Amino acid sequence: MAAVSYDEQIPNNVNLSGDRRLQRALERWHPGFIDWWLGMGPEGFQDNEVYLRTAVGVDPKGWAHFDFVRMPDYRWGIFLAPREEGRVIPFGRHKDEPAWQEVPGEYRAMLRRLIAIQGDTEPASVEQQRHLGKTAPSLYDLRNLFQVNVEEARHLWAMAYLLHAYFGRDGREEAEALLRRRSGDADRPRMLGAFNEPTPDWLSFFMFTFFTDRDGKFQLESLAQSGFDPLSRTCRFMLTEEAHHMFVGESGITRILQRTVDVMQEAGISDPWNEDAVRRLGAIDLPTVQRYLNFHYSVTLDLFGAETSTNAANAFNAGIKGRYHEVKIDDDHQLLDSTYPVLSLREGRFETVEEPALNALNARLRDDFMHDCAQGVKRWNKVMEKAGIDFALALPHQAFNRQIGQFSAISVTPEGDIVDEAAWEERRSERLPTASDREYVASLMQPCYETGRYAGWIAAPKVGVNRQPGDFEYVRIAE
């Protein structure tokens, strides 16, 4: 396994010093990246020391090294999972041919587009989260936010590397463009919808890392199957980082729920729908958590594209983007004759239709994602069950609040009833965060930077980062 070299300006395990042209190209991109980080990365805290983990190798078991570092000095770099000798393309028309080490000419445009989309999401999320440090509920959470941010920035490096190393001049231009687009900008927005939504508060942040980073897990896993070996190896290593981001989201919401039920129990509030009573105690009421969940889940479902897609079929046929856990699936991996059941709209009603499996790949990946989300929601609901509070969070119906695909044309309740637009609008405030929900959540967002202390709306974590004690100073705030 190639060890990570930290002696060079750009840490890497791809023998960058052996390719002077590529090294120079990346060294030219580097200052633009640092400018972007300083201008669009976390606001403030750039001079504070933060307890961060850095990759020291690509072995999933022991890759991390924890230490205090100023974020601009973080050792971003290029880390690929080790090359598997004799790897073959696992699916599609080229199944069982040797995996490509160079970009196959006929699929160049398709590959470049997928890598650019993936690359675009990474800086976008950092931009979305850039103001959150000012309102962190604890030093522990502040540190987790920054860990997520530096790793998303490293994922940007991963895609910029592929563009520079394998796509010549247009790859370089694409890598420059990744630094120029801006989340939410009217003229130069990020490519995908969810990455232009603001992340104004920590409830949104935890929902984003639970749902949207999970989209990342499923998309990266499908790209990790790719017959283009450098993409596969890059994504395999990125997946090990993504797991932590989903942990931040899942545990963040668990801690919010825990605090809410604790406060309700202490005050003897048994009716979870009594939002005002819970709010008067400074906790986040459960219906508000549900509305935020509805928003983030539905916006993230859009990231999987249309239910039936020839783009997805072409990428699979070409051996460029596979299915989730492709190699573990027991079928012919070509899908020429098979079908897949897709929830569809037929004459104004839902109907499950057997579509050609190749065209249904987006729907299939979305199904895998929905299943994974449902498991997480079950774990969240244990908090209320244990406290004996009669409230369960639920994923809304997959057609609820959609902007992409066939369901974007209809109005659907979280329970899955198709209603007319006026009826939907009338009850919007029960289903999606309202201005007053957002105002209330915003009012709670006061920083809590005292070592070992937590804001009143969130419980302390069960264990510290890298098993550090409860009073550990994760971010050195005091000058």
Ligand code: BYC
């Ligand atoms: N917004 O045939 P369709 C992550 C476009 S998250 C705007 O269904 P396809 C992360 C589509 O481009 C993972 N446009 O498209 C998480 C197409 O346009 P063209 C990111 C959209 O290609 C947290 C047209 O509509 N990675 O890593 O099958 C923090 C027709 O649609 C949207 C990837 O997504 C949308 N939501 O599916 C940090 C992987 N949806 O070509 C990071 C790469 C569709 O007709 N991307 N369109 O002009 C893909 O695999 C696919 O491009 C998509 C879309 C799944 C996104």
